Amino acid sequence: MLKLDAVTVRFGGLTALSDVSFEIPQGEILGLVGPNGAGKTTLFNSISGLVKARGQITFDGKNVIRLPLHRRARVGIGRTFQIPQPMHHLSVRENLAVAQVFGAGRYDPKRIDEILTVMELSHKADADAASALALQELKRLEIAKALATEPKLLLLDEVLAGLESNAKRTFMLKLRELHRLFGLTIVIVEHDIETISELCTRAVVLNFGQLIADGTPAEVFANPAVMESYTGTAHA
């Protein structure tokens, strides 16, 4: 469903992504791992259109690399930000409604209620999105907004960070539920090896902008090069 072919991103002299190629089949939950600054968020940015990339990004059989942001959202690429980006001065429900109308091209309040329920935001539906929500609620809103655009592919950037282990477990179940309920393909950035191993069927590893491993979580985390890149940053 998504195919990256020699995707390269440079910021001035810094090569944030260098010839990254891999493919994600429909329905997969893929873990994207790597140390801080490895280029994970940059990869999401290039897929969703926030940064200009070279190479090819094929989504559903079409090269989307020249499509502007909003068109990529409309063809079914949804994402969340590491730091939540609510649209303030809009209520939680309006955030979702706008996302649905402009992203999915239809208005279906029932579906919005469903998303609110799944993401446990119903009680804050009419609150102002930016000022009335706690950080974890903002993170759930981030996912809810992406879901409202009715994506086929969902890119999740460190949505589990900052949760203690019980909450993390609950949230993983939630992600599984979303995956099944909405028929999604998911790529998730996450530092915690256990989480990746439990949630994902496959993991790819970035280091200094290069793809250094691709396989099942067990294979990837048994790879010495991966563990070496990891030890500097991710003892957690």
Add this chain to the structure above:
Amino acid sequence: MTELVLQALFSGVLIGGVYALVALGLALAFGAMRIINLAHGELVLLAAYMAYLVESRTGLDPYFAIPLALIVVGVASWILFLLVDRIKDHRELNSLILTFAIGIILTNAILLLFASDVRTTSSAFLQDAVSFGDVYAMRGELIAFVLALVLMGVLWWWLKSSWYGRAVRAVSSNRGAAQLMGINPTRIETVSFLVAGALASFAGIALYTMSVVQPATGHALTVKAFIITVLAGVGSIPGVFLGAVLLGLTEALTVTFASSALQELAGMVLFLLVLFFMPNGLFGARARRG
């Protein structure tokens, strides 16, 4: 004495409605595109002269100029948008220079076409005095004020309840996030400019019916809109309305008790006082958003 005060207060409130329309147009374009349109007052002026044109050529009431003003100002807004949209680098700063220049061009075009004379409506109907006890208003002032209130209501409803209005708020609040929700920001910016142009059209005609206009009025209106925006922040329609009424009152009291020559200066003094004593605007930090 009290009658003079009451009369000044009343006139100040009435002109405040039109000032609010001018300021809301400026705020709308600013919210969506993050640029300050220094030619906004000239768009209002353009509409006022369309009213003059229709009235002087056909003898019709100035409000019959609404369709013409909407078309002319709409086209002007759209061209303005296209020009601003072409600026790729340092848009905030370069757009100031660009729109300032466009304002000068419009002022001079109007000067060329309509001469520098002061113009106002000659409609007896609009200039008729209506009395409320001890205070008077021209019928034109009352109509303009009611029109302003209605338009503010429509704008409020549009921003709150229509999909485009919500998208305008979304783009104003978080452009990147809005784009990822499938919103085409260029489309929304165009819509904002056109709505701002429509507000300017009504404001210009209303101004012509209740006050006097001349080519220099455009620039003065931009300054007023700017003062109101700083007073009120760009967050809320009622806030802008209150800021506009306050400016109207200040001007009217100055004209009544000092001199009409000091009218523009009074607004600037108010502006400086508020900046100095209430740097977050009249309504505190909360209202200054967007």
